[in-house]
Amino acid sequence: MIHLRRQLPYRPTERMNVVSYPIRDIVMEAKREEAKGKKMIYLNIGDPPQYGFEPFRVIADQVKVALAENWKGYAPSEGDEEFRNTVAKIEKCKPEDVFAVAGLTEGIDFFFHSFIGFGEKVLLPNPVYPLYLSKAKQFEGDSVFYRHDADGQIDVANLSKKIEGAKAMVIINPNNPLGSLYSEKNLAEVVKLCSEYDVPIFYDGSYDRLILEGKPVDFRKIARGKVPFIYGSSLSKDFSYTGARIGWVAFHGERWAEVKNAFFLLCNQRLSVNWEYQKAAAVAMVHPSYPAYIADMNRKLIERRNTFIKMAGKLPLSFPVPKGAFYAFIRIESQKWRKDLQFVRAALKEGVVFVPGSGFGRQEDGVYFRSTFLPEPHIIEEAFSKIKRLL
Amino acid sequence: MIHLRRQLPYRPTERMNVVSYPIRDIVMEAKREEAKGKKMIYLNIGDPPQYGFEPFRVIADQVKVALAENWKGYAPSEGDEEFRNTVAKIEKCKPEDVFAVAGLTEGIDFFFHSFIGFGEKVLLPNPVYPLYLSKAKQFEGDSVFYRHDADGQIDVANLSKKIEGAKAMVIINPNNPLGSLYSEKNLAEVVKLCSEYDVPIFYDGSYDRLILEGKPVDFRKIARGKVPFIYGSSLSKDFSYTGARIGWVAFHGERWAEVKNAFFLLCNQRLSVNWEYQKAAAVAMVHPSYPAYIADMNRKLIERRNTFIKMAGKLPLSFPVPKGAFYAFIRIESQKWRKDLQFVRAALKEGVVFVPGSGFGRQEDGVYFRSTFLPEPHIIEEAFSKIKRLL
Amino acid sequence: MIHLRRQLPYRPTERMNVVSYPIRDIVMEAKREEAKGKKMIYLNIGDPPQYGFEPFRVIADQVKVALAENWKGYAPSEGDEEFRNTVAKIEKCKPEDVFAVAGLTEGIDFFFHSFIGFGEKVLLPNPVYPLYLSKAKQFEGDSVFYRHDADGQIDVANLSKKIEGAKAMVIINPNNPLGSLYSEKNLAEVVKLCSEYDVPIFYDGSYDRLILEGKPVDFRKIARGKVPFIYGSSLSKDFSYTGARIGWVAFHGERWAEVKNAFFLLCNQRLSVNWEYQKAAAVAMVHPSYPAYIADMNRKLIERRNTFIKMAGKLPLSFPVPKGAFYAFIRIESQKWRKDLQFVRAALKEGVVFVPGSGFGRQEDGVYFRSTFLPEPHIIEEAFSKIKRLL
Amino acid sequence: MIHLRRQLPYRPTERMNVVSYPIRDIVMEAKREEAKGKKMIYLNIGDPPQYGFEPFRVIADQVKVALAENWKGYAPSEGDEEFRNTVAKIEKCKPEDVFAVAGLTEGIDFFFHSFIGFGEKVLLPNPVYPLYLSKAKQFEGDSVFYRHDADGQIDVANLSKKIEGAKAMVIINPNNPLGSLYSEKNLAEVVKLCSEYDVPIFYDGSYDRLILEGKPVDFRKIARGKVPFIYGSSLSKDFSYTGARIGWVAFHGERWAEVKNAFFLLCNQRLSVNWEYQKAAAVAMVHPSYPAYIADMNRKLIERRNTFIKMAGKLPLSFPVPKGAFYAFIRIESQKWRKDLQFVRAALKEGVVFVPGSGFGRQEDGVYFRSTFLPEPHIIEEAFSKIKRLL
Known part of the structure; x- marks a missing residue:
């Protein structure tokens, strides 16, 4: 038996x-x-530096400052003290309520790990x-999806049918992949519903400064005192x-006391986040x-969004006008494509x-894909000229 | 019901x-x-910069170089190309076989996530x-522990009773918390056994340059061609x-093809590791x-170890002489303490x-604790003078 | 802490x-x-003996025969030999391919336990x-639901969009709760699709002799040689x-060799199914x-179904005409009810x-409930007279 | 890809x-x-009817009575009312505290399913x-094992080191496989410890009437009012x-209110236990x-045990004298065998x-096997004569 196993490649779990x-x-x-020599335009990934957006310079400057000082050991697991103080000012919370994470990616992992138990219902946007x-899935939650209206706002009526018994609701605003910016009114309705059903919120504000149209919203103001929430x-x-x-x-x-303690244990387990960058962030963010x-x-x-809209408008494509972030989630209105992956x-x-739309959850009512509009206008134009014959 | 739940703190999973x-x-x-004003000597954590060990300066210098260049987007998920090339030289493998991780902590998580399935046996050292x-535990493996002899070498006879059917074996060398350095002969015997039973090895070489006594070993040379392994x-x-x-x-x-693909997916999921530090490491490591x-x-x-041994020798404490890393795993030979946590x-x-010994696995035969000997000799002396009356 | 815990009721997992x-x-x-004195008509549960349907008498007679003989030890875990022989004749398979289970309930548990791995996609009918x-959910599969057309047949077009990558497909025919009988043509199309995508079938034939209208189908004939399947x-x-x-x-x-071995292990683990009833079934079934x-x-x-249809036809209710089993899955066409549980x-x-329709999976497009029509016609009439004012 | 998969046997989970x-x-x-023609003596399985022990005749008689009556539908999920009443008299509890299960096997499954959560410590005897x-393992508990002394009593000192933080403790008495009967004194000490550490007990009394030597104990009397427990x-x-x-x-x-509710849900899910046998048991048990x-x-x-002891006494075998049940857990004292499975x-x-001893948990200190002594004395003698040359 051992002999046979030797022949076989190892299998993942x-x-x-x-x-x-x-x-x-x-x-x-x-x-x-x-690799075959074709030039590619990458509209799949939301990585601004790749498209000529310079990172906020103060960060790099401050990393250099930190490198000259003594921040090379493990940072405190839960985060550098100055970093937490700065975030606490932004969040209007206490420093003890803040945890530093290796990108919000890690924060999302910790949230599910610590808070969404086996079979517990978590409300997610679709897409x-x-x-x-x-x-x-990894943490065996029961994902239930709420819909958006044509303008990319949360469909509160749909949400109200699904909210009962949820352990938590995830809100991403501005939304990735929709590019929509939920309005204060929309969010206030959602908060009211969550309050009625006693459902806390995980709010993903990764793009909360990238507002292209409409009035910026501060979710913390809307929700504070009305429903418990986590802002990331x-x-x-x-x-x-x-x-x-x-x-x-x-x-x-x-x-949140027990959940914060769970976050603390998860932070402890992975030891620390890069210390110099925390020090730098503590200065740069304010x-x-x-x-x-x-x-x-x-x-x-x-400017780039406007070019994108203009170009897309000439094709059988529809999507809510992006008002935040740098994505559009696009429905193909022609009948040429039955599967997003084929397109x-x-x-x-x-x-x-x-990116095929199915990557963002099951889309029952059509064929979708996500595009970023990060590149310069002429590249966006070039991209559309390349694909127009497909639609 | 909702009303009642409102009274309750949220519960972790x-x-x-x-x-x-x-x-x-x-x-x-x-x-x-x-906080009460007591001065503490921290012998619990293996964090050299806290004890006056300067990080290898080239890293900080090279981070500055990288900051001046264009490495601020997401690095390739699997690792920066130069970083992988440098590691491949050290490892004598191909760059495609290398993955960058946010500390080996993340590599260990990926290893269990991708390779140790539900109920699959994984051999771990004890301690x-x-x-x-x-x-x-998180990934629901079946941990089976192999023992060490009095010198801190792997007890191969004990291992041989437990190895059958294991999905993988973990080796940490120099060992944390034992501080022992497995000899070439010891490792060769283990490799032979793993080869016979077709058990691949996860080798944790976090301390592999910290050799205090005896001949350095290169596990890769010992194992290459004999048994598949992962070196971290x-x-x-x-x-x-x-x-x-x-x-x-x-x-x-x-x-490993399928397992490497699984690592790739896990790397993708967390997007990237800090790019400037990878660039810096690519230069500094060689x-x-x-x-x-x-x-x-x-x-x-x-020098610090020698002070540690000298001081400990005056007390009813026993442990294998540390030959690598910077820890000792100490058994209390007096009968004063029945539980490690009490001590x-x-x-x-x-x-x-x-750190209480039970943190490193169940110690059935005595009361243990782990100490680092990273601090300067006079601090080690001070620490022992403080605790000697307890033993 | 122990003291506090004492006050608390124990918590389930x-x-x-x-x-x-x-x-x-x-x-x-x-x-x-x-308990308050109200007389209840139970249309929720499919339990024929409660409604005057006598069990097939031969079973009880043969249990008595078996009681007089020597069948009181553990039966073979996988099933009594005669029982397996009888089933093998019905199934036109080998006795070794048959496992006795404590009701198909146990067979369904074993199927998921042994065959649907973490995150593996299993196609289920909705409802x-x-x-x-x-x-x-218990076994952490990824349930994906296929729809039915207005006649209660499997919507093959809908299935074809979801089948790719499925580990298995579950078919219940006659369907519970729909009461529909999939036609030979419908099943042949499904089998063709499963064959193309290499998806094996778990076929729940719990009601396969209860055919009220239309031609009985033998799924085994349709599928044999075309796609691997399990018939229960x-x-x-x-x-x-x-x-x-x-x-x-x-x-x-x-x-199926390895999966059958897994079933064998699961059978071993629960030791045995009642032996006398297996002996009795071996005789009675043929x-x-x-x-x-x-x-x-x-x-x-x-007769009872016809009464049911007649009575329901007077109310704003719609459902596929039941052609098998003894259920109807009913949509409330009036706008009086927004939630099935309220109705x-x-x-x-x-x-x-x-039974509220949501118990059979998420019903996005309306408000549903399931009723059995097992009771005698006059009771069905009485039930409808009681509820008609609600609709 | 589909083509390749077709070649492969299906894989269990x-x-x-x-x-x-x-x-x-x-x-x-x-x-x-x-099958090769060798006559086998089966000392592996505890199945009295196989060895000439007649089941208590009243049960079969009463099954016949029940068959003549109307008990052929689903029994109440939680158990027949008369059955629960009878058990309640035996247990000196309320009928609502009793659940009928398909053999204690099912009760053990329900206990772990409902009460031992992910990573929760459960104390098990070893063996x-x-x-x-x-x-x-299936329900991802953390098994911690307590030892027995040479007489087969629970080693309370050993237990006291391991009990802290346990969710529950399992006691099997008379013990399978040890055959030991824990004394009232031993159990009282255990109950005291469980009470101190607030650890409830799952008591497996499968063999509680099979007392071969010493005073019968009624655990319920010992534990009632001192520590919560489940008796099966x-x-x-x-x-x-x-x-x-x-x-x-x-x-x-x-x-137990919430855990009883969980049992109720698990009972509901598998619908029912054979009704006629419950009716029969309700009469027979009293x-x-x-x-x-x-x-x-x-x-x-x-008588059979005495023969067993006499025969075993001539060989290099040692075990606690069985005082209950019908097993001996035997250590091979000769050095001829290094692995139980080989013997x-x-x-x-x-x-x-x-049965090899390792089937009952890891036996670190020797080579063990379990034998039943159910067969008639002359068969036991024959069995020993066959194996004596192996020892």
Whole structure:
């Protein structure tokens, strides 16, 4: 028997069945095309530095400062003290309510690990950032999906049918992949419902400074005192520093003591997050030059979005107008494509990389894909010219 | 019903039952003592920079270089190309066999996640670094423990009774918490056994440059071609840069294709490891000044170890002479203490922080604790003077 | 801490989150009404003996014969030899392919336990018998639901969009709760699809002799040689002996060797099924008097169904005409009810017990309930007269 | 890809890794020997009817009575009312505290399913009836084993080191496989410890009427009011009716409300236990002729045990004198065998079937096997004559 086993490759575990990451998985196919000499336009991944967006410079400057000082041991597991103080100011909470994480990715993992038990219902948006799908499965939660209206707002009537008995609700705003910005009114209705049904909220504010249209909302103000919530964000998008791997979660409300202790244990287990970057973030996040930085970034994003809308408008494609973040979640209105993956592969052959809509949850009513509009206008134009014959 | 639930604090999941990290958990108690004004000597945690060991300077220098360049987006999930090339040279494997991880902590998580299935037997040393205990439980493996002899070598006869049917064996060398350095002969016997029973090895070489006595061993040479293995290490200990959160795993042997793909998916899911530090590591790990750096570090460690042994020798304590890393796993030979936690708490009241032996697995035959000998000799002397009356 | 815990009731495990059985759960509420003196008509549970259907008499006679003989030890775990031989004749398979189970309930548990791994996709009908929902959750499968057309046939187009990558497909025919009988043509299309995508089938034939209209189908003939399948049935419904707790699963096709071994281990673990009832079933299932028995039962069921249809036809209710089993899955066409549980509770106050449609899976497009039509016509008429004012 | 998969046999799930049943698994090997014409003596399985012990006749008589009456539908999930009343009298609890189960096997499954959460510590005896090992693994509990002294009593000192933080403790008395009968004094000490540490008890009384030596103990009297407990037993051993598949669990103490509800849900899910056998048990268990029946059975068992001890005494074998049940757990004192499975296989070649000791948990200190002494004295003598040359 041993002899036979020797012939065989090792097998991964069953758990790997639920680990996939469609946003990057498609890249492997793209790389193969590129290796053949084809030039590819990558509209699949939300990585601003790749498209000419400079990270907020203060971070790098402050990392250098920290390197010169004595921050090379393990940082406190739960986060550097200055970092937590800075976040606490932003969040209007106590420093003890803040945890530093290696990108919000880690915060999402800790949230499911510590709070969503076997078979417990967690409300997710549909469409949803894929990591939430994977983590809900890995940690054996029962994902129930709420819908959006045509404008990309949360469909509160739909939510109200599904909310009863939920352990928690996830909100991503501005939404990835929809690019929609939930309005204050929309969020207030959701908070009211969560309060009635006693459902706490995990709020993913990764893109909360990237507002392209409409009035910025501060969820913390809307929800504070009404429903317990966890607010998470990071340096990745709002500061265009995806490679820093620094984020946070902040607990709001009175009932989190045991869950915070669980976060603390999970933090302990992975020891620490890079210390110099925490020190840098502690300064950069409240630096006086940030408002000008983000205004400039949003200005560029608006321009690129407008080009994107203009180009897409000429094709049988529909999507809510993106008002935040830098994505559009697009429905193909022509009947040429029955499966999203077929379309995405065809686009890839033309030199444009998208993410199939099914990567963001089951889309029953049509064929969808996600595109970023991060590149410069002329590249967006080029991408559309390459794919237009497919639609 | 909703009304009643409102009164209650939120409850963490059952999974949290298996998450604990005794090395840091004890710190919370220590901090409370410190807050009362007591001066504490922390011998619980293996964090060289805390004890005056400077990280290898080239890393910080190279981070600055990288900050000046364009490495601020997501790094490739599986690791920066230069980083993988450098590791491949060290490992004598192909760059495709290397994965960058956020400290070996993450590599250990990925190993269990992808390779140890429900109920599959994994051989762990006893005593063992606590993360292995937690991860085996989290991923529902069946931990079976092999013993050490009085010199801290793997007890091959004991191992031979337990190896049949194991999915994998974990080796930590130099061993944490034992401080022992398995000899070439010992490892060759283990490799032979693993080869006979077709059991691949996860080799944790976190401390493989910290050799205080005896001949350094290169496990890769011993095992290559005989048994498939995964070699993991990091910048944390060998380069005294615990806060960098950069490590790697390298796959050796022909049967790992599907497991490597699983690692790739797990890497994708968490997006990336800090890019500038990878760039820095790619240069620093093969820098010509490293041999002098590590020789100096080992020289200091030997001195501190010798003080430690001298001081411990005056008390009813026994342990294998540490020949690697910077720990001793100590058995209390007096009959004064029936539970390790009682002793550790008593020591804490005297101002010295240890880790109870039970944190490293069930110790059936006595009362144990782990101490590091990282501090300067006079501090080690002070620590022993504080606790001697307890023994 | 111990002192505080003493005050608290013990808590069940998180796993209990996924255990519910809506068909019986509603009974507890009904019993409370009954205790107050209200007469209840139970249309919630498919238990023929409760409604005057005599179990096939040969079984009881043969149990007595077996009691006089020597069958009181543990039966062979996998099933009594004669029982397996009889089933093998019915199934046209080998006796070794047959396992005796304590009702098909146990067979379904074993199927999920042994075959649906973590995160593996299993295709379930919607609506579906609730046990499949619970077991898929307990064993961490990924339930994906296929739809039915207005006639209660499998919607093959819908299935074709979801089948790719499924580990197995569950078919219940005649369907519980729909009461529909999939036609030979419908099943042949499904088998073709499963064959193309290499998806084996678990076929629940619990009601396969209860055919009220249309041509009986033998799935085994349709599928044999085309796709591997497991056929399960029992004495509960086809022989009206729900309390016997005797059923079977039979494996068809060449690729089941390891799964059959897994079933064997699960059988071993629970030791045995009641031996005398297996002996009795071995004789009764092929007894010459059975055809007359089942013809009479079906005749009565048709009569009751017809009454049911007539009464329901006067109300704003719609459902596929039941052609098998003894259930109807009914959509409320009036706008008076927004939640099925509200309607079911209102009916309960009137003295009629139904099962809410949500117990059979999420019904997104309307408000449903399941009713059996097992009772005598005058009771069915009485039930409708009680509830008509609610609609 | 589909094409390739077609070639492959289906794979069972990872969960099957933890399902094994050593008592019956060895039988498969024995059957192969038997098929070659060798006569086998089966000392592996505790099935009294196989060895000439007649089941308590009243049961079969009462099944016939029940068959003539109207008990052929689903019985109430939680158990027939009369059955629960009878058990309640035996248990001195309320009928609502009693659940009917399909053999205590099912009760053990329900106990772990509902009460031992992920990673929760459950204290098991070592050696232990194998089902407890499997269920603890299936339901992801953390099994911690307590030892016995040379007389087969619970080693309370050992237990006291391990009890802290346990969710529950399992006691099997008379013990399978040890055959020991814990004394009132021993149990009182255990109860005191459990009370101090607030650890409830699952008491497996499957053999509680089979007392061969010493004073019978009634655990309920010892524990009542001191510690919450669950008492389980069945018809299998005490009534020699292994094939009946009827048992019960009874909850004692004030804190079980939620766990009882969980049991109720699990009962609902599997619908019912055979109704006629419950009716029969309700009468038989309190029938006036039972005391004579059990006295006769114990008299025979004592005779067989004495022969067993006499024969074993001539060989290098040691074990606590069995004072209950019908097993001995035997240590091989000669140095001829290093692995229990080797010895068991050698015995099998000689025509005698035992169970290897490792099936009852890890035995670190020697080589063990379990034998029943159910057969008539001359068969026991024959068995020893066959194996004596192996020792």
